[in-house]
Amino acid sequence: MWTIDYEDLENIAVGAGILGTGGGGNPYLGKLMTRRYLDEGVRIQVVTADSVPDDATCASVGGMGAPTVSIEKIQRGDEPLVALRALEQYTGKRVDYLVPWEIGGTNSMRPLVQAAKSGLPVVDADAMGRAFPELQMCTYSIYGVPGTPAAISDVRGDIALFPIASSDKLLERYARAVTIEMGGHAGIASPIMSGADMKRTVIPGTMTFARDLGAAVRAAREQLTDPVQAVLDVCDGQTLFAGKITSVERRMAKGFSRGEVVIEGLGDDRGETMSIDFQNENLIARRGDAVIATVPDLICIVDSTTAEPVTTDVLRYGLRVTVVGIPAPRLLKSTAALDVVGPGAFGYDVAFQPLAGVYGSER
Secondary structure, rough: EEEEEEEHHHHHHHHOOOOOOOOOOOOHHHHHHHHHHHHOOOOEEEEHHHHOOOOEEEEEEEEEHHHHHHHHOOOOOOHHHHHHHHHHHHHOOOEEEEEEEEOHHHHHOOHHHHHHOOOOEOOOOOOOOOOOOOOOOOOHHOOOOOOOOOOOOOOOEEEEEEOOOHHHHHHHHHHHHHHHHHHOOOEEEEEEHHHHHHHHHOOOOOHHHHHHHHHHHHHHHHOOOOOHHHHHHHHHHEEEEEEEEEEEEEEEEEEEEEEEEEEEEEHHHHHEEEEEEOOOOEEEEEEOEEEEEEEEOOEEEEEOOOOOOOOOOOOOOOEEEEEEEEEEHHHHOOOOHHHHHHHHHHHHOOOOOOOOOOOOOOH
């Protein structure tokens, strides 16, 4: 068990921003919310997954909606907790532990905020090891923990409860439609599960991984060494491209931020271009016409000087960026997982060719 302090918070924000692969929401707002509770003396405790009893009741909490909306639309902050209380009332179960839905982006921070509000501990794990745009794209769903019952809540405290759905993909469609009607962003609680099922299906150690990644980047900045190399060292990653953003096409479609960013090469990559498609998160990277990385591997865009994560909602012309490839967690590379989170799941007729290396929390 460890208790979140100010340094941890800053480190997790940087690390989770990188692991968000462009999505998951910008961690900045979540960091500010969490900092307010630290200022008030609230203790936020993080526990390892294997320390959770098998018969404990766990639930994942986070935010649902497009990252662009989560920045532009003011949030109350307790939307996921309101959804969780509705889920507890419906099921008659009292939740003992909160689990991040995804470690990427601000969804790493939202469980910390809800923990501060509720007094519940947060499990050092998540169900993606990154961020993904859709509910069924998580290890819970892939390995047999149903997403229903589920609940979502908006800034007004309105609640939508989904008692059952024939599939988590259908739950995604229903919940996404309601989220759009709620203004494009909502808090979500799902699934509710036993400690045994949580431990069987999560990717462990990801909160610590995000913290250590952010700490390495911040230390490199202070020591005037290369922060991008610090990312590569901690993540077992590789540089895919470096250059200047020359074009960004971004649109809101069906509750997602979709588009493409084009990067003109600099240095060793001068004369080349890279294009990256995104749906909230970066999905596929092409060097010229050749595909060099796809989901579920992590395609992360960072500032070339500071390694600050550049999320899809803040991509803009002229930024000097480095594209880093990070190998996906083991649970995302099985045949069953690739059917849900591989390039084919996003409509690309491309075979997944995994990047070399081992995901950070599994090293």
